[in-house]
Amino acid sequence: MAAMIRTRFAPSPNGQLHLGHAYAAVVAHDLARARGGEFLLRIEDIDGTRSRAELIPEILADLDWLGLRWDGPVVHQSSRLPSYQAAAERLKAQDLLYPCRCTRAEVLAASPGTGPDGPIYPGTCRGRAVDPAGAAWRLDMAKAVSLTGPLEWTDALAGVQRAQPEAFGDVVLLRKEAPASYHLAATLDDAADGVTLVTRGADLFASTHVHRLLQALLGLSVPVWHHHGLLVESDGRKLAKRRGSPALADLRRSGADGPALAQALRTALFPAGISLVSGVGIAP
Template structure:
């Protein structure tokens, strides 16, 4: 049975791009007589605002997208992130880092999916762990895990190459966990069999496949869909003021008609399958 999820962050209202992501996840679950779960990724400190959660629920109902079971909240799962972090530390795979973004940019010799690739500055240093971020020693982790593959429904089989990110942060100094760690653990906890998300997150799946191997988690199939874009080709984004679903709903627009238009491929500006878009949300 197919189990999918829609996992928005309550740091701003949903827009049409979120609606498309929700429709894709919902419909893929329903096609296989499966389960569509809703998860709120609410561990982003002061940026997470509970009032947006109620808006999200109303928006999904307005679109005609019903979810199964109780809504899950990342903020209820902090212990699982800490436990996974301690397990990886015990394996000798995490190390503390105090490098700033400016220091990383100045020392980096390569660019990765998230920008300058961390050059491993703190990997062999004595660093005070108090208040530091913790990075994954990706080279050593791959030596332990061995060659890994993962499957995308649209792109086919993929050889995992998390090295393109460098040593990613898994435990942040300002948050309980990074997106990489939290999303991977949550998908396993929720029994997700098909991870649906935008093409901008395609590279992240290489890191998530490695974490699944290290933490002995089940391996789902992935489905990376296109991203709705604005007229100038940039991804729809909360921070750029893309019209919200809540505003459309309160203006009396027909949410089910909007969902049907997205299913039919009728997008206001267009859609992109590129991984190299401005990824602000």
């Protein structure tokens, strides 16, 4: 008998949800329901001062308005800080993490090139005696890759991929301003929640190379991924909170029909000026 599918929607309460979030939630919800599986809700609320607790009830109300029901209790990342620290200590014990006090400007000025996350870290603090107090902690990528050997992962749309985390350089896993980076927290949380199908936008496709490496280093379960297309504005930029993309809360309060909107998203009937695009080699 095939294992039950389990998906999740994991928004951050640093702004109101918009249509792009609604589309992501619908995809995760429908993939689970189509196979008699479970759809989980996780609130990623560890982003320093950007996380706003008052927005969490709004997120729940938006999903309810869309007609999306999640299974089990809502999980908050802020309740899992000990697990992030424990994982970091395991990596430190393998001599895979080192403290870094470089500023963004310093990294940019010395970077040898650009990777999926931006400027590649030049390794300035690797091998140096650095005061760890208040420092970020980076993964020694070359050493980590040498321990795991070749790795693969599977995207439900793009097929089997060879993991190439080296393209990121020495990524930050413990941030100065937050208990853990997205790479570490999301990987640990998906394993803890038993997620079997990780659904997210095609803009995060490359991040999976790092997440697959972390799974190997920490002995975590390996799901299948499903990187769906993105909703974009007429200028080709994806919808974003910081640019004032229409908020679901505003539509909800105006009396709009939530389930009808969810169905429109399923059938690619988007508002004027918004369209769906895929990542390279990925169908929406």
